[in-house]
Amino acid sequence: MEKPKPSGGPPPVISVRGLWKVFGPKADQVPDSPELCGLSRRELMDKAGCTAAVRDVSFDVSPGEVFVVMGLSGSGKSTLVRCLTRLIEPTTGEIVFEGEDIRGADEKRLRELRRNKFSMVFQHFGLLPHRKVLDNVSYGLEIRGVGRAERARRAMEVIELVGLAGYENSYPDQLSGGMQQRVGLARALAGEPDVLLFDEPFSALDPLIRRDMQNEVIRLHHDLGKTMVFITHDLSEALKLGDRILIMRDGKMVQCGTGDELVGAPADDYVREFVRDVPRADVLTLRWIMRPVQPDDALDGPELGPDVVIREATRAVLAADKPVKVVQDGQLLGIVGDDEILAVVAGAEVGA
Template sequence: MTATQARPTGDVALRVDGLWKIFGPGAGKVLGSPDAELSRAELKERTGCVIGVRDVSFEVSPGEVFVVMGLSGSGKSTLVRMLTRLIEPTAGTVEMAGRDITAASESDLRDLRRKHVSMVFQHFGLLPHRKVVDNVAYGLEIRGENKAQRRRRAMEMVELVGLNGYDQSYPDQLSGGMQQRVGLARALAGDPELLLFDEPFSALDPLIRRDMQNEVVRLHHELRKTMVFITHDLAEALKLGDRIMILRDGEIVQVGRPDEVVGSPADDYVKEFVSDVPKSHVLTLKWVMREPTAEVSPDAPVLQSDTVVREAARAVLAHKGAVRVAEGDRIVGVVDDEDILRVVVAEER
């Protein structure tokens, strides 16, 4: 699936079109010249410039969790910082809910960062001399909200992220996971339209990291915020993302739903990425179903095609015979225990 095919239709919360970032002297002269077609290594050798992001375009729908992943140096952190112009793009446009961010004035950018977009970084950036509730309320203080209003909102966010009873603690009295919860609460306090996460959990221990991933899933279900989440961890991307964009050397390799990335990798690079993924946890029935046949009983159970194989296994294995697979009210295929076991057995090889 190409990036264009994977774009959502309808309302758009975030639109990125033809975004470039080239670092180095004379970076602006590279665009439009033959040098722009060079690989990252060739361009650096010839001009001394480095391509951070190359001609990236994508759209994010309201309420979607859009994950950008890639190895170190793939351009993902540069990309997320360009969305709010913490790093200035060399070329291209960024629009949020119809607002052209790349053409915004300094005052408009400040308003955007204070009221409409929040970022959560790997390094928490908490103020050590302020208590939890005051750290959470800091953005509201910058906005100019009165003390009573910002404290009330901060306490709501403290409760939302599960830090009840810690509002009067200082950051150095909290674990790493708890500090990141403070960062989440601070990001949510201003009720932003868009949340940007730049590898927020990569420094946490594995168990705490899993807890924080679950927290993001829970908060998304409750608040339905639009999220762009940066990670180098495929398991994290598959767990959190409605769609995943994979970058390599600043370029898009593939965009798709988790099952599309695992079931139909765009090239050997993506195929290697997903080679160790337990496919029964990601692939849906549409990837394993067969054409419907007349022999299948019209009374056979019906499962939707977007049901994950692992979740469907119990119903399929419990039924004697094939189970029907549907998209809405339309039967589109059948699946039986052999189809399920084929996926499970392949994982054990």
């Protein structure tokens, strides 16, 4: 389940409710049938000849958030992201984008939204081999009818932004895989979309190039503040990039939360197994290990915030003569001492 958002914040950019995508001859019958809904993937195929790729998924994406959808092959994550733009038509459910019901949009409106509001970056770059980098990046603007001079100006802006300055007159086959993916990223940014959708964009890249591209996404998000939905099967990538992570399995949403919530409070054995090898000190914050203040506790130690990652707090806690106070907005939430830090660093389970 997704934790409810606090009231009073800005409205979500994307709001999804009860989304289903079923493939097969009786697809429309599945979401409304209690009997069919409860069947496993194999049972549903045997009984109705259908596959439920996305099953009753609901979530919100906030402005400026990096929202990661993670799952293994066949979990439904790529189908889900394509449903958001109706590249794949949902079977049922609600998709609201900036207050507009996407499922009610006609073809003309969908084209406008895809050209102006959101852009996708795929695993396969889809670059035009006969066009130079500059022309590949400006292709979407050309389709929009933007003039040549303005196209070139905007394309050069984003080419410089993604670190490709000097390669604008190169052809795709003259570039490495990582550089080609930068072209794809620049092309997505050129139209100044409100939302960027990434469908496993780095999974075909070598590990070092992949890490560089992950850092590039983090840098661009810091500089531009774009809302991003990022699809991946890699937990380390999800933890590195995501403000929140939605874990899917067999089309269903298993858990949605921040990285520390998934690692610190996995919803079930599936999530627990997923996060088993994650270095907990690199993900969990002091909020997870602080203990209540006791009457005989010394309260003249240093202060740290509850959202400081344990690994970053280790040196300060171990160097202090007194327990570290965990303070937020002037309120003392708890304290952390050597025992709490060492338990996590040594690999003990939080809450065990």
